[in-house]
Amino acid sequence: MKIDLLGTLRKKNPIAFNISNFVTVQDVANGINALGASPIMSEEKNEAEPMVQMADSVTVNLGAFTEGQLEQISAVTTFANQYKKPIIIDPVAVGAVDYRKERCNELLDQIDVAVIRGNAGEIAALADVEWNAKGIDAGEGSGDLEEIAKKLAKKRNCVVVESGKTDIITDGEAVVRIYNETDLFKLHVGSGDMLSSTIGCFCGVEHDYFEAAQTATAVFDVAGEVVAKSMPKPLAGSFGVQLIDELHLIDTKTVEKYANFE
Numbered sequence: 633m634k635i636d637l638l639g640t641l642r643k644k645n646p647i648a649f650n651i652s653n654f655v656t657v658q659d660v661a662n663g664i665n666a667l668g669a670s671p672i673m674s675e676e677k678n679e680a681e682p683m684v685q686m687a688d689s690v691t692v693n694l695g696a697f698t699e700g701q702l703e704q705i706s707a708v709t710t711f712a713n714q715y716k717k718p719i720i721i722d723p724v725a726v727g728a729v730d731y732r733k734e735r736c737n738e739l740l741d742q743i744d745v746a747v748i749r750g751n752a753g754e755i756a757a758l759a760d761v762e763w764n765a766k767g768i769d770a771g772e773g774s775g776d777l778e779e780i781a782k783k784l785a786k787k788r789n790c791v792v793v794e795s796g797k798t799d800i801i802t803d804g805e806a807v808v809r810i811y812n813e814t815d816l817f818k819l820h821v822g823s824g825d826m827l828s829s830t831i832g833c834f835c836g837v838e839h840d841y842f843e844a845a846q847t848a849t850a851v852f853d854v855a856g857e858v859v860a861k862s863m864p865k866p867l868a869g870s871f872g873v874q875l876i877d878e879l880h881l882i883d884t885k886t887v888e889k890y891a892n893f894e
């Protein structure tokens with residue numbers, strides 16, 4: 633794993649264009665800004681082209697899109713392919729709402745994406761595997777998590793990050809697993825959105841998106857673990873704030889020390 637990509641990210645300060653959702657947009661912007669990227673958000677179709685041109689990566693979060701916004705998402709992602717900017721997709725709740733899955737699949741049919749990051753329920757839905765997703769959460773299922781992630785990676789010819797107790801990262805062939813020590817992430821709505829946008833930042837500085845996704849996930853997971861270790865008792869609100877603090881403070885030595893992966 634190329635943990636020193638964290639240094640590269642901080643040196644380059646990539647512009648991370650995010651189409652976010654109204655629930656978590658501020659955590660996403662502050663999280664990746666603290667990490668060392670330069671976030672910019674937009675919902676306006678008429679500025680899609682210059683936004684994409686100046687960006688190093690484009691992260692599209694499908695958490696709360698409207699019908700009108702689909703046109704903007706389509707324009708942005710088409711320009712991103714044209715200008716060869718990596719696209720990261722966060723398919724929020726596609727396992728729970730068919731309308732979302734259908735729109736997401738239409739989008740994925742139109743464009744090439746670098747990374748899809750979702751929980752097990754979301755990744756299973758896009759991989760056409762039976763699963764009981766629960767709203768924005770992973771829900772329950774009995775399928776093999778690695779096989780599901782690989783199936784989607786092959787189907788969409790991209791890297792898949794399937795988050796959960798163990799984060800599974802695959803390019804369809806190789807698999808890297810990152811083991812998490814704390815589940816405090818679940819206390820903070822938007823942990824997943826922040827992870828997806830963190831992956832976007834690393835894809836903006838590393839063209840090997842499999843490597844970028846691994847480093848991003850390890851940095852993010854370790855940041856959460858460091859916060860959890862420092863808290864005398866789990867506090868949901870403080871966890872969210874301290875996660876942003878730790879994304880600012882974290883260094884490669886800390887990631888090397890605590891990242892548990894194979």
Ligand SMILES: Nc1ncnc2c1ncn2[C@@H]1O[C@H](COP(=O)(O)OP(=O)(O)OP(=O)(O)O)[C@@H](O)[C@H]1O
Nearest residue numbers: 751768795796797812814815817821822823824825
């Ligand atoms: N059971 C768990 N134990 C430990 N860590 C977890 C667990 N589930 C998720 N995580 C971690 O939480 C972070 C967010 O992943 P998660 O799978 O919860 O995304 P999500 O479901 O899209 O979240 P949200 O939509 O609420 O933002 C990741 O860093 C992941 O490693």
Ligand SMILES: Cc1ncsc1CCO
Nearest residue numbers: 653655695696724822825
């Ligand atoms: C709670 C919620 N609803 C739509 S998006 C979102 C944030 C998690 O993605």
Ligand SMILES: [Mg+2]
Nearest residue numbers: 724768824825
């Ligand atoms: Mg999510």
